[in-house]
Structures are given as structure tokens and as C-alpha cells.
Amino acid sequence: MRVVIFSWEYPPRIVGKLAQYVNLLAGELVKNRVETHVVTYNDTFTGAVEEPNRVKVVRVANPVHTHVNLITWDLTLNQEVERAAANIYYQAAGDVEVIDVFDWHFIPAAVTLKNALGIPFIYSVDSLEDHRAPSADEPFNMAIRGIEWLGFFEAKKITVKSEWMRNEVVRLYKVPREKIAVILPEANSWVKDVRKVYEATTGGLELA
Amino acid sequence: MKRPLNVMMFSWEYPPRVIGGISPHVYFLSKSLAKNGVKVRVVTCDFPGAPEHEVVDGVEVYRIDSYKNPSPDFATWVYLMNLNMQKEAASIAAKLPEPIDVFHAHDWLVATSGIGLKHVFRKPLLVTMHSTEIGRRDGLHTTTERMIHETEAWLTYEGWKVVCCSDYMVSHVKWAFGLPADKLSMVPNGVNAHVYENLEKQDLREFRLKFALSQEKIVLYVGRLVYEKGIHILINAIPKVLSKADAKFVIVGSGYMQEQLSNIVKSMGLEHKVLFTGFEDEKNLEKLQKVADVSVVPSLFEPFGIVALEAMAAKSPVVVSDTGGLSEIVQHDITGVKVYSNNTDSLAWGITKVLTDDKYAKAIRENAYKVILEKYDWDKIAQQTRRMYESILGEYSKSFWA
Numbered sequence: 001m002r003v004v005i006f007s008w009e010y011p012p013r014i015v016g017k018l019a020q021y022v023n024l025l026a027g028e029l030v031k032n033r034v035e036t037h038v039v040t041y042n043d044t045f046t047g048a049v050e051e052p053n054r055v056k057v058v059r060v061a062n063p064v065h066t067h068v069n070l071i072t073w074d075l076t077l078n079q080e081v082e083r084a085a086a087n088i089y090y091q092a093a094g095d096v097e098v099i100d101v102f103d104w105h106f107i108p109a110a111v112t113l114k115n116a117l118g119i120p121f122i123y124s125v126d127s128l129e130d131h132r133a134p135s136a137d138e139p140f141n142m143a144i145r146g147i148e149w150l151g152f153f154e155a156k157k158i159t160v161k162s163e164w165m166r167n168e169v170v171r172l173y174k175v176p177r178e179k180i181a182v183i184l185p186e187a188n189s190w191v192k193d194v195r196k197v198y199e200a201t202t203g204g205l206e207l208a
Numbered sequence: 209m210k211r212p213l214n215v216m217m218f219s220w221e222y223p224p225r226v227i228g229g230i231s232p233h234v235y236f237l238s239k240s241l242a243k244n245g246v247k248v249r250v251v252t253c254d255f256p257g258a259p260e261h262e263v264v265d266g267v268e269v270y271r272i273d274s275y276k277n278p279s280p281d282f283a284t285w286v287y288l289m290n291l292n293m294q295k296e297a298a299s300i301a302a303k304l305p306e307p308i309d310v311f312h313a314h315d316w317l318v319a320t321s322g323i324g325l326k327h328v329f330r331k332p333l334l335v336t337m338h339s340t341e342i343g344r345r346d347g348l349h350t351t352t353e354r355m356i357h358e359t360e361a362w363l364t365y366e367g368w369k370v371v372c373c374s375d376y377m378v379s380h381v382k383w384a385f386g387l388p389a390d391k392l393s394m395v396p397n398g399v400n401a402h403v404y405e406n407l408e409k410q411d412l413r414e415f416r417l418k419f420a421l422s423q424e425k426i427v428l429y430v431g432r433l434v435y436e437k438g439i440h441i442l443i444n445a446i447p448k449v450l451s452k453a454d455a456k457f458v459i460v461g462s463g464y465m466q467e468q469l470s471n472i473v474k475s476m477g478l479e480h481k482v483l484f485t486g487f488e489d490e491k492n493l494e495k496l497q498k499v500a501d502v503s504v505v506p507s508l509f510e511p512f513g514i515v516a517l518e519a520m521a522a523k524s525p526v527v528v529s530d531t532g533g534l535s536e537i538v539q540h541d542i543t544g545v546k547v548y549s550n551n552t553d554s555l556a557w558g559i560t561k562v563l564t565d566d567k568y569a570k571a572i573r574e575n576a577y578k579v580i581l582e583k584y585d586w587d588k589i590a591q592q593t594r595r596m597y598e599s600i601l602g603e604y605s606k607s608f609w610a
Binding site for chain 1: 284287290299302325328329330352358365
């Protein structure tokens with residue numbers, strides 16, 4: 001099985017808790033015979049990195065250095081994420097089973113890849129804009145919520161880390177409950193549970 | 209290639225959505241390409257009342273949801289709109305019975321759509337640069353301007369070839385983004401002379417009276433009311449022209465300088481000699497160009513100058529500032545009058561010369577019309593563009609992407 005993970009943070013670039021989580025998951029997946037690629041962001045401070053395990057990591061930089069806000073930064077970086085993912089796809093002769101996208105940042109790339117190449121994706125929710133910026137109704141927040149909504153709508157499956165988050169996704173985005181799988185990171189069956197979601201998602205998509 | 213060439217074009221404007229020169233350019237180019245055996249699909253922004261999908265003169269036009277939520281600012285809107293454009297274009301391209309051969313992007317406004325799909329489908333991207341931020345703003349002064357400039361640089365980097373509409377723009381783009389000379393090509397803009405020919409059979413006297421008294425000559429300006437277009441130079445030249453000839457200055461277009469300009473006109477006491485019409489639809493505009501005694505293009509920065517070309521096609525004598533693409537379109541004293549850029553006296557002299565010397569005016573407009581038919585015919589331009597697609601595909605076929 002070949003999986004590509006999209007995450008805007010990955011060690012050594014650590015912003016919140018997501019980087020360590022994705023790092024741990026990728027390492028465990030490799031041990032469980034899943035060929036795991038991670039596409040993440042490389043800022044100027046990341047420097048050269050030697051990967052400690054067999055996870056294949058591509059760190060893409062943003063071709064546009066000057067930005068007016070996080071959204072323009074994100075929506076230009078997505079093209080590089082697409083390029084990296086397309087390279088993996090073509091080198092594997094089209095054999096990429098699923099893309100696992102962590103949080104909203106690289107949802108646009110996942111949607112384009114789904115529409116263009118028929119690769120299904122999973123939207124793994126770490127946090128939501130409604131919780132990060134409660135009651136903020138600026139156009140900026142609306143745009144991010146719009147991208148989250150797009151992710152929920154286009155994803156084949158959604159994973160969350162708690163029953164509470166599942167309820168929140170249902171409440172805020174009216175996502176059908178059965179589309180959301182709860183993956184408990186503290187459970188002994190954690191990696192098996194993730195694998196199970198991947199396996200249920202694969203099989204490619206009908207383009208027509 | 210046995211089957212027709214498949215091209216997907218990205219443009220943020222396409223009729224009936226008309227904001228600047230890209231809309232008519234893409235309309236005529238795609239239509240003429242279709243006539244010359246190229247299958248063109250245009251992906252563009254939606255417009256109230258225009259269908260999501262239609263076939264216009266053999267061209268498939270798709271109008272995508274252009275992000276209508278409030279946006280933090282215009283530049284952010286552009287990238288959000290592109291998110292939708294790219295997503296929808298990806299699904300259109302994937303469902304076609306035959307693959308797209310070339311993606312073609314017009315300006316930074318569709319940069320991320322073109323770049324993303326190039327890599328996802330692994331097909332070459334052709335880029336047309338109609339203008340640049342560094343040229344429009346005469347430098348880069350703000351974060352937004354730098355961001356747009358860097359996006360343009362990225363787009364030209366990702367393009368297999370970069371097309372510009374004038375020799376001036378070729379050298380400008382080469383300088384602005386440090387491109388190698390062999391990556392750039394010049395394909396001029398075209399103009400459709402037929403629409404003006406049809407107007408010759410009509411009696412436009414009644415129409416003309418809506419804008420000027422019968423004894424007044426009409427001096428026409430068409431363009432956005434913004435700094436780079438030099439409209440303030442024309443306004444300042446008005447008293448000098450009026451001292452030699454009786455004329456009405458008809459100013460078509462809108463922009464951030466509108467209020468400031470009409471205040472200047474008021475303070476000069478010339479409100480009865482200047483008419484700000486605002487936006488005019490295509491039909492009225494064509495008629496105005498037909499009845500104008502002189503068309504003025506006083507730009508400070510002008511990548512091409514399609515307005516001058518249209519005026520020449522309408523057989524209206526032109527006075528243009530000697531800058532950018534205008535310098536190449538007009539031959540001084542032969543197909544029009546060239547005046548010093550950013551110079552009120554020179555502009556007033558040029559306008560007066562045309563208004564007071566009928567024989568001269570007649571000669572330049574006749575010569576100009578001949579050049580229009582020879583050099584700026586859309587059919588010829590489409591054939592040039594088609595050859596560009598073919599040469600790109602020839603190079604592409606030897607690459608590891610093929």
C-alpha cells in the first residue's frame with residue numbers, strides 16, 4: 001500500500017502538536033508495511049534534514065516569498081504540494097492508493113488531485129477554525145472555514161481523534177456521522193485503526 | 209498529430225465579463241484558433257446571466273464559481289477564485305475523451321490554476337503576459353505589489369514559453385523577471401475591423417448629437433481613469449486645444465481618478481466641454497470610435513495599446529504618447545501622431561494638428577487602416593499562436609514527461 005500524507009508541519013519544523021503526531025504515525029505506518037510519503041513545508045530555517053526512518057519526506061518551499069496573509073501563502077504553496085504529489089504519483093505509475101490530509105492547509109491540492117487523477121483523500125481533523133478563532137467572522141476566517149467545508153465535502157472519509165470532535169464536525173459542518181471515523185491515538189490498535197480507514201478508502205475513483 | 213490540438217485557456221475575464229483588454233483578446237484569439245482547427249476550452253469566471261457552459265463560435269466556454277464570499281482584499285480573492293478555477297478545470301480536463309495538450313494562462317490572475325494543472329497533468333503551460341505589476345505601478349511599493357510581482361515571476365518561470373503582445377513588452381518582461389531571450393515570443397494583439405465596417409452603412413448623426421454639438425469636433429479617450437493611462441495629461445491639455453479648435457472631450461471609462469479629474473475640469477470652468485460618460489457598452493463604444501474626430505491614448509505605461517488599434521480600425525485618426533507598445537503600433541506622421549509621453553504641450557499640439565488639418569487627418573487614418581488589415585488580423589495571429597503550440601509540443605515530446 002502506498003500513501004501520501006499532507007501536513008503543513010513536520011519535524012524539525014514544529015508549530016503545534018500536529019508535527020509530532022504525523023511523525024509518529026508515518027513511522028508506525030512504515031513499520032506496518034505501508035509505503036509512506038509525507039509532503040510538508042520547508043521554510044528557510046528548516047535546513048537540511050536526515051530522515052531517521054524510512055518515511056519518504058518531500059519538503060516544498062513557497063515560490064512566492066512575500067504575502068499579505070496566511071491564505072495567499074497557503075494558496076500559492078498548494079501548487080508545490082501538487083507538484084510533489086504528482087511526482088510521486090507518476091513515479092509510481094499511478095499507484096497511489098490514498099492521500100491523508102491533516103487540517104485545512106493542503107485541502108485545495110488534495111481536491112485538485114482527486115478531480116484530475118482520481119486519487120481519493122482522507123481529511124484528518126486536528127483542529128477547526130471555529131475553535132481556533134471562536135466567533136471571528138472576518139472574510140479571512142470565512143475563507144478558511146470555506147476550505148474546511150470543501151475538505152469535508154470532497155473527502156472520501158474523515159478522521160478525528162475524539163468522539164467530541166466527531167460531534168463538533170457534525171454540528172458545525174452538517175457532515176453525515178457515518179463519514180467520520182474516530183481514531184484514538186492512545187489506543188493499542190491505533191495504527192491498525194488508521195490502516196483500516198486507508199483500506200476502506202482505496203480502490204480509486206470513477207472520474208466520469 | 210491526427211486529432212485536433214486540444215488547448216485549455218485560463219482567463220479571469222471573457223465576454224460578457226469585460227474588465228480590461230484580456231477579455232476581448234481571449235475572445236478573438238480563441239475564436240480564431242477554433243476557425244484554424246484548434247479545439248479550445250476557455251475556463252473563466254462566472255457573470256450574472258451568462259451560462260455555466262456554452263459553445264461560442266466553436267469555443268467551449270466554462271464559467272466557474274468565482275468565490276463570491278467577502279474577501280479580505282482583491283489579491284486574496286484572486287487566489288481564492290483560482291482555488292475554484294483549478295478544482296473545476298481539473299475535473300473538466302479529466303473527463304474529456306482526449307487529453308489537453310497545452311494549458312494556456314493569461315496573466316497572474318490565473319497563475320496558480322495554470323501552474324497547478326501543468327504539474328498534475330504533466331502538460332506544457334504557455335503563458336501570455338499582458339502586463340506586469342512593476343510596470344502598472346511604476347515600481348514595487350507595497351507587500352501586495354511584491355506578492356503579485358513574485359507570482360508573475362513564478363508564472364513566467366513555469367511557462368514553457370512566454371508570449372507578449374509587443375516588442376516593448378518582450379524586453380520589459382525579460383528585464384522584470386530575468387528571463388532568457390529564447391523563452392520569449394512576440395505575437396501581436398489583433399483587432400476586428402469588420403464591426404466598424406458594418407457601422408459605415410449607418411447614419412450616426414443622431415447618435416453623435418448625444419455627445420457633442422454639431423460644430424464641435426469630438427476628442428475621444430477610452431480607458432480606465434487611472435494614473436498609468438495618463439488621462440490627467442489629457443485633461444490638462446484641454447485649454448490649450450480649445451484655444452485653437454472647438455471640441456468636445458468625451459472621456460469613456462471609470463477609475464479611482466474620476467472624482468479628482470472632474471474637480472479639475474470644474475475648476476477650469478470647462479464642464480461644458482468635457483463629458484465623463486463612465487462605462488459604455490461595446491455597441492456604443494464602437495459607434496463613438498466611429499464618430500470621433502481624433503482618438504487620444506496619452507498613456508504613461510502601455511504594454512500594447514489595443515485602444516489605439518481599435519480607433520485605427522474605426523478609421524479615427526490617433527494621437528498617442530510615444531511609449532511602450534504604442535510606439536510600435538503608430539508610425540509618426542504616417543499612421544498617426546506620436547507625442548512626448550507625460551507632456552501636456554506636446555499632447556495638445558498633436559490633437560490640435562489633427563483637428564485643424566483635415567488633409568493630414570485623412571491621410572493618417574487611411575494609412576492606419578491599411579496597416580490594420582495587413583498586420584493585426586486575428587486569423588494571422590491565431591495561425592502564429594497555433595505554430596507556437598505545435599513547436600512547444602515538439603519540444604515536449606522529447607521530454608521525460610511525454
